[in-house]
Ligand SMILES: CCCCCCCCCCCCCCCCC(=O)SCCNC(=O)CCNC(=O)[C@H](O)C(C)(C)COP(=O)(O)OP(=O)(O)OC[C@H]1O[C@@H](n2cnc3c(N)ncnc32)[C@H](O)[C@@H]1OP(=O)(O)O
């Protein structure tokens with residue numbers, strides 16, 4: 001009986017091995033499929049725990065979600081090397097901005113997520129099955145990217161409530177995933193909130209995934225991700241006229257850091 005199970009296990013492993021050897025596309029699909037499955041399953045199991053412990057939608061659930069997601073990296077052979085965590089120790093609310101490369105970012109996010117911090121997400125994620133449920137329970141702020149007016153209204157509300165509720169807000173200022181090893185131009189929403197609420201902006205940079213993860217070439221192996229939390233940029237006294245400068249400053253600092261962490265020649269030496 002036991003030998004039977006062992007043989008079945010060996011056969012499945014062999015099949016996976018052959019499939020992966022045959023095609024990087026199959027390997028990629030299997031690993032992304034497994035990641036999605038893990039997210040859906042873990043969310044289904046974690047949601048009742050969140051409800052039992054904290055009763056409903058609250059940022060306190062993020063601690064539970066964080067603890068669960070932090071185990072995911074072991075399944076994919078990912079390692080994080082984190083620097084600058086002391087920069088999160090600002091008293092009270094802040095806006096955290098980071099680069100966004102992939103759905104895998106949720107692991108990097110949870111690796112360093114400070115307490116009392118919610119993210120801004122596209123509202124479509126609310127309908128991603130149990131994942132939608134868990135991020136709803138975690139207090140994530142949903143925006144409608146198809147309506148600038150709607151999104152701006154929600155962001156303005158966030159600016160008001162984050163000080164009252166003493167929460168930090170995590171925004172991906174590129175507004176979408178981008179796995180090219182560079183940054184997309186930043187949208188200004190995060191910086192408007194920071195100025196409206198007069199709270200600091202804390203930039204966070206993850207090194208480029210391209211050496212181990214690339215959806216275009218179907219590459220997905222194990223790898224190391226360097227993460228750096230940069231010093232807070234103060235916004236006290238700034239007005240809406242300063243938002244463009246603040247955005248540019250943050251963009252350039254983060255881009256330089258991204259290139260440095262990814263071992264890529266800096267702007268001036270770059271040809272493409
Ligand atoms: C237990 C198991 C668990 C399993 C796994 C799950 C765990 C995960 C938990 C955590 C979940 C995290 C989920 C993360 C998801 C990430 C995303 O979804 S990223 C996509 C969504 N986010 C964003 O888009 C944020 C960045 N975007 C912006 O900030 C945008 O500016 C915008 C507010 C969305 C508006 O965008 P758009 O409509 O494109 O308009 P713009 O061109 O940017 O702006 C037009 C104009 O308006 C000005 N402006 C913008 N915002 C404001 C504002 N708040 N107040 C005033 N004015 C504003 C802007 O400056 C422009 O004017 P200008 O004159 O051109 O400057």
Ligand SMILES: CCCCCCCC/C=C\CCCCCCCC(=O)OC[C@@H](O)COP(=O)(O)O
Pocket residue numbers: 035036037039040100102103104105106122125127128129130131175176177178
């Ligand atoms: C009943 C419905 C079932 C739906 C099943 C959905 C399956 C998806 C399940 C798990 C996938 C893992 C999701 C982890 C959360 C990822 C958040 C994320 O990275 O969103 C992308 C968003 O930032 C930007 O979106 P775009 O790049 O603009 O696009």
